[in-house]
Amino acid sequence: GSPTTLTMLAWYGQAEPDAVEEFERLYNVKIIPKYYVGGEQMIALLAQSPPGTYDIIHADAEYVQQLAAANFLEKLDAEDYPFDDFYSEFQNFPGHWIGKDLYAVISRFGFLGISHNLDVVSVKEASSYKLLWDKKLKNRVGHFDWHLPNLGALSLLNGNSSPYSINKTSWNNLKKTTLSLKPQIRGFYDYGGVLSSLKNGEVSVIPGIGEWITGVLRRDGANVTTTIPEEGGIQFTESFSIGKNSRKAELARKFIQYMAGEKGQYRLANLNVFPAIIPSKKGWKRMIAEKPMEAKHLGMFNGSGNAIDLIQRGRIHIRELPHQQSLEDWNDFWSEYKGS
Amino acid sequence: MISKSSISKKLYTGLWSIPLPLWFTLFFVGPILLLFWLSFWDVKNFVMVPGFNLDNWEKILGANYFWSAYTRTILFALGTAILTTAIAFPASLTIAYLMPLKARLVVLGLIIVPFFTSYLVRIYSWQVYLSENGIIQNAFSYIGINIASMLNSPLALYIGFVTLTLPLAIIIQSISVLSLDKSLIDAAYNLGCGPKRIISAVIIPAAKPGIIIGALFVFIFSFGDFVTPTYLGGGKYTTLSILIADTVKSGQQWPRAAVISVIMIITLLITAMCSIAYAYRKR
Amino acid sequence: MKTRKLTRYIGVVFCSIILIFLYAPIISNFIFSFNSLRFPTIPLGSFSWEWYQLILNDSLVINAFKNTLIVGFIVAPIATFMGFAAAYSDYRFNFFGKKLVMVFALMPPLIPLVVIGLAMLAYLSRIGLSGTLPAIIVSHVVLTSPFAMAIIRLRFSQIESDLEFAAQNLGATNWLAFKEIIIPMVKNSVITAFLMCLAVSFDEYAVTWFVGGLEETSSVRVLSFLQSAVSPRINAIGSITFAVSILLLLGAQYFVFKKLNQDIKKS
Amino acid sequence: MDSTHISLKKISKMYGNNIAIENLDLDIERGKFIAIMGPSGCGKSTLLRSLAGLESITSGSITCNGEEISKLEIWERNTPLVWQSLALFPFLTVQQNVEFGLKMRGEKAEVRKTKSESWLKRLGLESFANRNVDQLSGGQRQRVALARCLVTEPSVLLLDEPLSALDAHLSVKMQGELKRLQRELGITFIYVTHSHSEAFSMADKVVIMNQGKIEQEGSPKDIYLHPISSFVANFLGGSSIFKCTLKSISSQYSLLESNDGSFKSSTESIKHFILEQSLNMIVRADQITITTEGGWSENEVLCQIIGEEFIGALVNLRLQSKNGTEIIVQQQQRDMEKLDIEIGSSVVAGWHPEDCYLITN
Amino acid sequence: MDSTHISLKKISKMYGNNIAIENLDLDIERGKFIAIMGPSGCGKSTLLRSLAGLESITSGSITCNGEEISKLEIWERNTPLVWQSLALFPFLTVQQNVEFGLKMRGEKAEVRKTKSESWLKRLGLESFANRNVDQLSGGQRQRVALARCLVTEPSVLLLDEPLSALDAHLSVKMQGELKRLQRELGITFIYVTHSHSEAFSMADKVVIMNQGKIEQEGSPKDIYLHPISSFVANFLGGSSIFKCTLKSISSQYSLLESNDGSFKSSTESIKHFILEQSLNMIVRADQITITTEGGWSENEVLCQIIGEEFIGALVNLRLQSKNGTEIIVQQQQRDMEKLDIEIGSSVVAGWHPEDCYLITN
Numbered sequence A: 001g002s003p004t005t006l007t008m009l010a011w012y013g014q015a016e017p018d019a020v021e022e023f024e025r026l027y028n029v030k031i032i033p034k035y036y037v038g039g040e041q042m043i044a045l046l047a048q049s050p051p052g053t054y055d056i057i058h059a060d061a062e063y064v065q066q067l068a069a070a071n072f073l074e075k076l077d078a079e080d081y082p083f084d085d086f087y088s089e090f091q092n093f094p095g096h097w098i099g100k101d102l103y104a105v106i107s108r109f110g111f112l113g114i115s116h117n118l119d120v121v122s123v124k125e126a127s128s129y130k131l132l133w134d135k136k137l138k139n140r141v142g143h144f145d146w147h148l149p150n151l152g153a154l155s156l157l158n159g160n161s162s163p164y165s166i167n168k169t170s171w172n173n174l175k176k177t178t179l180s181l182k183p184q185i186r187g188f189y190d191y192g193g194v195l196s197s198l199k200n201g202e203v204s205v206i207p208g209i210g211e212w213i214t215g216v217l218r219r220d221g222a223n224v225t226t227t228i229p230e231e232g233g234i235q236f237t238e239s240f241s242i243g244k245n246s247r248k249a250e251l252a253r254k255f256i257q258y259m260a261g262e263k264g265q266y267r268l269a270n271l272n273v274f275p276a277i278i279p280s281k282k283g284w285k286r287m288i289a290e291k292p293m294e295a296k297h298l299g300m301f302n303g304s305g306n307a308i309d310l311i312q313r314g315r316i317h318i319r320e321l322p323h324q325q326s327l328e329d330w331n332d333f334w335s336e337y338k339g340s
Numbered sequence B: 001m002i003s004k005s006s007i008s009k010k011l012y013t014g015l016w017s018i019p020l021p022l023w024f025t026l027f028f029v030g031p032i033l034l035l036f037w038l039s040f041w042d043v044k045n046f047v048m049v050p051g052f053n054l055d056n057w058e059k060i061l062g063a064n065y066f067w068s069a070y071t072r073t074i075l076f077a078l079g080t081a082i083l084t085t086a087i088a089f090p091a092s093l094t095i096a097y098l099m100p101l102k103a104r105l106v107v108l109g110l111i112i113v114p115f116f117t118s119y120l121v122r123i124y125s126w127q128v129y130l131s132e133n134g135i136i137q138n139a140f141s142y143i144g145i146n147i148a149s150m151l152n153s154p155l156a157l158y159i160g161f162v163t164l165t166l167p168l169a170i171i172i173q174s175i176s177v178l179s180l181d182k183s184l185i186d187a188a189y190n191l192g193c194g195p196k197r198i199i200s201a202v203i204i205p206a207a208k209p210g211i212i213i214g215a216l217f218v219f220i221f222s223f224g225d226f227v228t229p230t231y232l233g234g235g236k237y238t239t240l241s242i243l244i245a246d247t248v249k250s251g252q253q254w255p256r257a258a259v260i261s262v263i264m265i266i267t268l269l270i271t272a273m274c275s276i277a278y279a280y281r282k283r
Numbered sequence C: 001m002k003t004r005k006l007t008r009y010i011g012v013v014f015c016s017i018i019l020i021f022l023y024a025p026i027i028s029n030f031i032f033s034f035n036s037l038r039f040p041t042i043p044l045g046s047f048s049w050e051w052y053q054l055i056l057n058d059s060l061v062i063n064a065f066k067n068t069l070i071v072g073f074i075v076a077p078i079a080t081f082m083g084f085a086a087a088y089s090d091y092r093f094n095f096f097g098k099k100l101v102m103v104f105a106l107m108p109p110l111i112p113l114v115v116i117g118l119a120m121l122a123y124l125s126r127i128g129l130s131g132t133l134p135a136i137i138v139s140h141v142v143l144t145s146p147f148a149m150a151i152i153r154l155r156f157s158q159i160e161s162d163l164e165f166a167a168q169n170l171g172a173t174n175w176l177a178f179k180e181i182i183i184p185m186v187k188n189s190v191i192t193a194f195l196m197c198l199a200v201s202f203d204e205y206a207v208t209w210f211v212g213g214l215e216e217t218s219s220v221r222v223l224s225f226l227q228s229a230v231s232p233r234i235n236a237i238g239s240i241t242f243a244v245s246i247l248l249l250l251g252a253q254y255f256v257f258k259k260l261n262q263d264i265k266k267s
Numbered sequence D, E: 001m002d003s004t005h006i007s008l009k010k011i012s013k014m015y016g017n018n019i020a021i022e023n024l025d026l027d028i029e030r031g032k033f034i035a036i037m038g039p040s041g042c043g044k045s046t047l048l049r050s051l052a053g054l055e056s057i058t059s060g061s062i063t064c065n066g067e068e069i070s071k072l073e074i075w076e077r078n079t080p081l082v083w084q085s086l087a088l089f090p091f092l093t094v095q096q097n098v099e100f101g102l103k104m105r106g107e108k109a110e111v112r113k114t115k116s117e118s119w120l121k122r123l124g125l126e127s128f129a130n131r132n133v134d135q136l137s138g139g140q141r142q143r144v145a146l147a148r149c150l151v152t153e154p155s156v157l158l159l160d161e162p163l164s165a166l167d168a169h170l171s172v173k174m175q176g177e178l179k180r181l182q183r184e185l186g187i188t189f190i191y192v193t194h195s196h197s198e199a200f201s202m203a204d205k206v207v208i209m210n211q212g213k214i215e216q217e218g219s220p221k222d223i224y225l226h227p228i229s230s231f232v233a234n235f236l237g238g239s240s241i242f243k244c245t246l247k248s249i250s251s252q253y254s255l256l257e258s259n260d261g262s263f264k265s266s267t268e269s270i271k272h273f274i275l276e277q278s279l280n281m282i283v284r285a286d287q288i289t290i291t292t293e294g295g296w297s298e299n300e301v302l303c304q305i306i307g308e309e310f311i312g313a314l315v316n317l318r319l320q321s322k323n324g325t326e327i328i329v330q331q332q333q334r335d336m337e338k339l340d341i342e343i344g345s346s347v348v349a350g351w352h353p354e355d356c357y358l359i360t361n
């Protein structure tokens, strides 16, 4: 018969054929995506839409917290999902639990450090955020236009061991550090802008982004990479949740299960829109077996220096909302910085 | 007693004066009041909570970056209004007076067509010309001149704004220049007004409503535009619409965005009313 | 006489420059839609139909095109009618609150789109209309009718007001005078207004994204390609839109010219 | 049926703070030809436009056949107006302009064609039927405007200076047409004009307006012979006005004194006045005779010729008395030739006591 | 300096296939007042517009002060025109309209103000200075159009029916102003009008046009007394025309025969004609006298009165002879009163042989 439909509110690419065609075939569903371009708009959209409009919600960890707090998500049962197969760091991923309640299942993640054009900046040079102030990079540094990853990275440079939990003095120092970077800055870009400016050489270095950008560019032949500096890197995560009052919660659960399984994970690691690391061990295996090069770039290989290793060594810090300041403070400062 | 004619008259008046107010009451007054109300709401735990407090207003009005964005936006919009009007006017004159009828129709058609291709697409395409290693830079280096990338510069911003607004301005101006009574021009010539002055002495005053309304729309468009500052300005020139997007990023601060919007609306409303009053003022 | 020729020459050159400026992005857009590389940089890659194939096989894109057309061709007539009605009643009648109506009629373009989008969504979902094509249509009418009104009102301000009364004086009821006098005089500006509404509706993405829910128009599609996927599919979509609109224009001009020639022959 | 066709009661029209018509009363009989005259800006056009419903009157009432019409819609009034500004439809041809009214009345195409063609012919426009109105001369346009109204053969016709752009010859011909129409179809004409000859030759009743009010109304002859105020006398022109004081009344002649000397007037015209009252003595130009010697008449003034206008068969002389009073004398061309005078000559202007017409100051 | 100011040589103007002016020659002397008259549509406005450069002539040449100007741009000609259609600037106030020409000449604001105010005053418009032109009456607008040209005090002034919307009183006043201007400033006036009295009272030379050509030119008197064709006689009106054949020429009187009987004419007017030639005998209305009995004159026709027009001091009578010839008689009001006649009465119209004026058919 004709397929049932499943609606999904997602960052672009999560419901493209390369991600969902198999699932659609297996369950005879058609996934109808609503792609969003910013978490805030996504939440606003949810807030103003009748409950049950979206069955699946795909979001970054920061927003899962907000969504859960606002009661836009159904609780999940951890038993339903193959957490055993996930690396331990992701079995109890902090942003997805509120108390004892699970609201989201991680789908993939990535690291943010310094992305750079290898023709201009070598991996070695990129081993410290100090690079950003390099004279040769004047007017050649770009920003992804979002305060959290950028300030997080610079907070790491300032030596804050937990970059998003800093006291007043450190916050003031962070502000100073950031403002001093302004003369180097070429522009503040969204996703597309970041891609094209790195590609065409408009900027040579962008902090606070990662392989999710450079991976895409490399597929297109650009000589770019992402280096996690000595001071550390930031981690982002994507996850799936079930929308409050979804009438097809059962199917949605099936979808998440599929995406957390080996086949789904393998697909997610290779999404056309951009590649990312997956939390599933089975997924890793298959990646290493079938796409060793890609896997290597993403940090999915066996042995020291792989993604999990970096996390375990404390080099990687989860991107979070600020703890001691309000989000607003950070945001206001970012506005001020942009306008300075 | 209600006569047949008075019914027909009411019908006639009603047919024209009711639809838009009705539609707007149903679908616009609501949102706009909501928006205004929103500017007094709170945000708790990333959720907007209805309420009434002036914090948002205090916060925005007290922020330096708001005022600098405000001035910048006004200046860009004003600059674009002047620039576009200045470019559009000679073109409208040419179209109206120097072209035969058929050429006029063709050119006006050609000016409208780009309008149908998404503005986003056109701005995206401009990047290809202006960027580092873009078409323009390549063209110049081919003839041996090295120029810097033009992206993320005021020039790029103006290019974007003009792309957005020029067709509209030319069309509005042409409509108004075309319907100008030609005998007035002859009358002015006859009184010794040379072809150089005819423009300022007759054509501009007579076509004033069109020119002003055109410029007003240009102002409004570029004042509220988000696309060009983002894609051609590299986000470096924070305009109010970018600021709105930024504001929202501090965890669902839509009420503050609403404050900025209300200020924008008021600004534009004042501009609009002044310019319309000026446009239709005699003398 | 010589200067007149020179002026014409300069004017024509100037207009050509403007056309080149307006078409430059469209041309590059067209070229890059056939470029095999994902990013529009020079030098070009190889020739490729890939992006067209992608969008033509993408049911979302097809659907978005369909929606765009449906929305546009419903919105434009309604908005043109409403704009016309408002312009005409402003020109013709005096009634209480007219100024207020005019102010409101001009307001929609004054409001930042993201925010009006949210407010619209909030409002429409309260009346149970959000996330549907009618929601998009309703809000597009609000957004476009001010343009129609401004353009048509402008034309009215240049019409000798006596003519309508002269017709009525000769026994034309207001309906007849309207048909015989007003329509012939404002016809062209109404057509322009119609096109303008169509164009604005085609272009709108911010409000549409909010109120449309799962329904998308092609500019919403372009937005997601642009903001999250940078893909030459943008170029392919743009080129197709452009090709369609230029065909429409040529068709329209064909008829206009045919009529023109007939008129010339007649007189 | 009552013979009053249209009746205006206390109508006023204000433009903002400007009064264009003030408390005006006027009754118009059916089938009559009413000419409205007055100085530029006195409210003539406004009056017609109010009748046609193009201006809504500020106060007062207008009845037509006893029915109040001031609240009726324009198209319900059936009062075609020939506009001073013409208001032709620029996007229609001459013939389409003329047919417009018929079309609005739902006449069939053939009927429209026949009627409009016959009127175009009567107005000498047949060869322009398919032209655009902007390709016509001023007079041709005016005739189109005229034809556009005439073709509907209404019961009332409002005309605002409808012949002002026509040469005298054509104008006379048109006057004939209009008069004939009035007689044949019994149309009530309300005709604004600034041409005395048009008004006086066509009208059954002439209305003289001044500053939004009616100054005098009556038959052409009556108005010409008995202006009730010096405004009317002045407006009609061709009269000299002497400011006098009534000094004595005898059975035959009354004596008046003015700056220019004392004059005698037949007592008959003095009836209503009292001694020492300030009066205006009005003497029509054609009743003054000039001689080089004087002594032939009771009323004589020595003057100098300051102007001479040769108007066809007649000569208008402008004289000035020592005290600066301007005196207008109309002489027939042939009489002039006999006198040997030129500008600057001193002459004696004289008139008979019975030709004096006295009104209050 | 040559006294010829403007000279038109064989100018023609076609609108598509319509000929508006055909091979027209005209010399205009400096400082003279030329009145151009002719039937509606004969090309008067086109002539003025061609002089002003608003229409480019199809062929011929126009020289001004000996210089060819027909190729000059409009603004280089300095020939202000008072438009028949007024063409006031709707976006300017009355005063700004008047100042326009001065502003174009680069006059200073104070000068403009003084001049425009003085002209507004002279034309009775001072209280409208700040109004919009669309808030004026027809006559007020026309005066603005006039003021707009007069204020520039040019050496040539083109006027297209500039007083057509003014009442007689005001018109006479304006005529005085115009005449004075011509005398004081030596301006050359080219003045299109359809009013005989305007033309005849102001013009130094009258030009009568017909169908794009000049039919006759000359001094007003000359034209009035000696029309060269029955067209001119007819156009000027006020004459009766009898078709005759010349039968005999004697030393004193010549004999002519017509349908209405045989007439005598003084031989002096016969000079150029030959026996049996068909001629038109023209008799001016003021030279015909009517009596009830007849027998006082050599030329008499029995007629019936068919129309009577009362025009101020004069009465125009339209008579018809048995053979249908229309005869126009002008009587002074006072003479009429003595005769006891009414429409339908039979009267005898008579005139003297020396009042006959003969032209070829």
Ligand SMILES: Nc1ncnc2c1ncn2[C@@H]1O[C@H](COP(=O)(O)OP(=O)(O)OP(=O)(O)O)[C@@H](O)[C@H]1O
Residues within 6 Å of the ligand: D134, D135, D136, D137, D138, D139, D140, D165, D167, E015, E016, E018, E019, E020, E038, E039, E040, E041, E042, E043, E044, E045, E046, E047, E084
């Ligand atoms: N634009 C035009 N196209 C074609 N014919 C025209 C045009 N303008 C005028 N004509 C014709 O040229 C002739 C002369 O016109 P013109 O305006 O000179 O007449 P006129 O003598 O001024 O008449 P009037 O006294 O009626 O104003 C007229 O027959 C008119 O119809």
Ligand SMILES: Nc1ncnc2c1ncn2[C@@H]1O[C@H](COP(=O)(O)OP(=O)(O)OP(=O)(O)O)[C@@H](O)[C@H]1O
Residues within 6 Å of the ligand: D015, D016, D018, D019, D020, D038, D039, D040, D041, D042, D043, D044, D045, D046, D047, D084, E134, E135, E136, E137, E138, E139, E140, E165
């Ligand atoms: N729209 C208007 N606004 C203000 N005043 C006006 C308006 N229209 C006319 N008037 C004034 O009203 C008065 C009467 O105007 P109206 O047109 O009736 O005069 P008129 O008697 O027809 O004069 P004319 O013989 O010059 O045509 C004039 O003084 C005029 O200035």
Ligand SMILES: [Mg+2]
Residues within 6 Å of the ligand: D044, D045, D046, D084, D160, E137, E138, E139
């Ligand atoms: Mg008037």
Ligand SMILES: [Mg+2]
Residues within 6 Å of the ligand: D137, D138, D139, E044, E045, E046, E084, E160
């Ligand atoms: Mg003319």
